[in-house]
Amino acid sequence: QLQLVESGGGLVQPGGSLRLSCAASGGPSDSYDIGWFRQAPGKEREGVGCISRRGGIINYADSVKGRFTIYRDNAKNTVYLQMDSLKPEDTAVYYCAANPLVVQAMCMMARWYNYWGQGTQVTVSS
DSSP states (O other): OOEEEEEOOEEEOTTOOEEEEEEEESSOGGGSEEEEEEEOTTSOOEEEEEEOTTSSOEEEOTTTTTTEEEEEEGGGTEEEEEEOSOOGGGOEEEEEEEESOOOGGGTTOGGGOOEEOOOEEEEEOO
């Protein structure tokens, strides 16, 4: 059973940066497509971006394009979400999710993922 653990969240000022990690165990991460999602209080969970098993295909939500970068190190079984130029509206709990195969055109839809981490809080505030 694949398990995912996110880390790296915290409090950061607007314009700052954070790097989130999603560490996989219980299976080789290069067998899974990975998605990043976030959920703010009172809002629905939304897709942030996704990366294919070998990292060759990466997609981003329009709201984070140009500010967030997803990459993976399969040797470390870890996927990263580098977040730059953070805004208060980026405040949310961030989750990573995995599935053996996700159609890339739908990779930011939560229903395609079977495995989820517990989430890590990101707060952007001055």
